[in-house]
Amino acid sequence: MPKVRGLRKRLDPARREAVRLLERIENDQAYVNRLMSAGLTDELEPEAGRRATEYVAGVTRWRRWLDFLLAQNYRGRYDSMEPRLRQILRLGLYELLFTDTPPYAALNEAVELARRLVRPQAGAVVNAVLRSLLRQRDFLPQPQTGDPVEDLAIRYSHPTWIVQRWLARYGPADTEALLRYNNERPWFGVRVRTDRISRHVVLHRLADRGLEAEPSPVLDDFIRVQRLGPLLEDRLIEKGLLAVQDESAGLAVRLLDPHPDETIVDACAAPGGKTTYIATRMRDHGRVLAFDVHPKRTELIRRAALQQGLTSIVAEALDLRQVSERYPELQADRVLLDVPCSGLGVLAKRADLRWHRRPEELDELVRLQDELLEAAARLMRPGGILVYSTCTIEPEENEARVRAFLARHPEFTVERADAWVPAEMVTDEGFFATWPPRDRMDGAFAARLRRTA
Numbered sequence: 412m413p414k415v416r417g418l419r420k421r422l423d424p425a426r427r428e429a430v431r432l433l434e435r436i437e438n439d440q441a442y443v444n445r446l447m448s449a450g451l452t453d454e455l456e457p458e459a460g461r462r463a464t465e466y467v468a469g470v471t472r473w474r475r476w477l478d479f480l481l482a483q484n485y486r487g488r489y490d491s492m493e494p495r496l497r498q499i500l501r502l503g504l505y506e507l508l509f510t511d512t513p514p515y516a517a518l519n520e521a522v523e524l525a526r527r528l529v530r531p532q533a534g535a536v537v538n539a540v541l542r543s544l545l546r547q548r549d550f551l552p553q554p555q556t557g558d559p560v561e562d563l564a565i566r567y568s569h570p571t572w573i574v575q576r577w578l579a580r581y582g583p584a585d586t587e588a589l590l591r592y593n594n595e596r597p598w599f600g601v602r603v604r605t606d607r608i609s610r611h612v613v614l615h616r617l618a619d620r621g622l623e624a625e626p627s628p629v630l631d632d633f634i635r636v637q638r639l640g641p642l643l644e645d646r647l648i649e650k651g652l653l654a655v656q657d658e659s660a661g662l663a664v665r666l667l668d669p670h671p672d673e674t675i676v677d678a679c680a681a682p683g684g685k686t687t688y689i690a691t692r693m694r695d696h697g698r699v700l701a702f703d704v705h706p707k708r709t710e711l712i713r714r715a716a717l718q719q720g721l722t723s724i725v726a727e728a729l730d731l732r733q734v735s736e737r738y739p740e741l742q743a744d745r746v747l748l749d750v751p752c753s754g755l756g757v758l759a760k761r762a763d764l765r766w767h768r769r770p771e772e773l774d775e776l777v778r779l780q781d782e783l784l785e786a787a788a789r790l791m792r793p794g795g796i797l798v799y800s801t802c803t804i805e806p807e808e809n810e811a812r813v814r815a816f817l818a819r820h821p822e823f824t825v826e827r828a829d830a831w832v833p834a835e836m837v838t839d840e841g842f843f844a845t846w847p848p849r850d851r852m853d854g855a856f857a858a859r860l861r862r863t864a
């Protein structure tokens with residue numbers, strides 16, 4: 412029979428794009444950062460874009476567990492498999508284990524991807540490996556390396572060094588809860604400009620679009636949503652009525668407690684999520700000086716201020732460590748110092764971060780955090796408030812930095828966070844600290860310090 416041309420099924424664009432992105436994410440750290448700020452899949456139709464995003468995030472999160480299972484079922488050396496074939500196998504297995512895709516559809520799609528994107532014979536490999544795993548789906552092999560920490564890290568798909576840290580600090584039950592939380596599809600916090608639109612109206616509008624959303628239980632101007640797509644389609648963010656922001660970030664601003672007509676410094680401000688919230692809380696009266704060392708990122712602060720119609724914000728590209736040369740007279744009422752950190756509190760949202768972080772980076776970050784604290788302290792008027800905040804749960808970057816700062820600066824004292832944030836999020840020392848599995852938000856920390864003299 413003659414071959415009929417043109418009847419070959421079209422490759423699913425979402426899966427094809429996911430494979431392409433997964434390859435790039437694994438090879439190119441800089442690309443991940445760009446992807447995060449640029450929006451993953453702009454060229455796809457919205458439905459395919461959503462699926463591609465979900466595939467990329469899911470496969471990235473579960474990478475270590477997927478690799479363990481695939482390696483057990485592959486006849487050759489899994490480590491030296493062609494990278495693209497590996498991504499296709501990961502995607503196929505992810506779909507089989509973690510999505511509602513009917514198993515044979517997932518399998519066929521993966522086989523087709525391998526045939527077309529790798530070579531025709533590669534389809535047979537994918538077919539054999541995934542069929543074998545499909546048969547084992549209800550009794551999957553468990554890691555037995557002889558090291559319980561390693562086993563847990565494989566099972567929950569995290570690097571061993573991170574699991575080791577958390578086990579030593581939190582014990583097995585809490586560590587498992589955190590590992591599990593990091594692997595769930597996260598809810599997103601969204602701030603509502605309640606000076607322009609009521610939260611109630613927003614919730615109704617989203618419900619009409621079929622988007623699951625609920626009010627934040629801890630902040631009266633925040634909601635939680637399961638997906639961001641409908642917000643983007645409704646252009647509510649573009650119109651400056653909503654801003655994507657984790658509730659933990661909102662609570663750090665509440666702890667700062669900015670007032671109208673004050674001079675506030677947001678010392679590490681880009682992309683401006685907290686800056687715009689500060690200005691909103693001040694009803695846009697007063698002055699918010701927003702600094703960031705990266706000129707391009709500083710531009711994002713300006714754009715956010717413009718989008719939200721806030722005129723009290725002045726953004727400037729500046730290394731905070733040089734701020735007193737630039738502004739020798741500055742006497743801020745309040746300073747927010749939202750330092751660069753390891754980000755180990757946001758692994759549920761930043762799926763790739765766990766694979767890129769290295770334990771050695773912590774020392775360098777801690778040094779920078781100390782230097783930034785010194786610089787921030789020089790900007791304060793006596794009686795002023797300094798809030799030091801992070802999106803990590805690592806004590807070296809949190810409590811330890813504040814304790815070391817207080818030892819160097821007896822003119823600062825801690826003000827307990829109880830008056831501004833929910834009691835369960837306040838530590839014995841009076842610091843704000845979230846616990847993601849309990850609070851259903853990012854892991855974050857903030858300390859409120861007053862300069863007394």
Ligand SMILES: C[S@@+](CC[C@H](N)C(=O)[O-])C[C@H]1O[C@@H](n2cnc3c(N)ncnc32)[C@H](O)[C@@H]1O
Binds near residue numbers: 678752
């Ligand atoms: C955690 S992010 C800030 C997030 C921001 N506060 C928000 O809520 O949108 C830390 C920022 O510190 C900036 N940064 C790093 N080193 C700095 C320095 N020496 N001076 C000023 N900003 C710096 C980084 O460019 C990064 O944008």
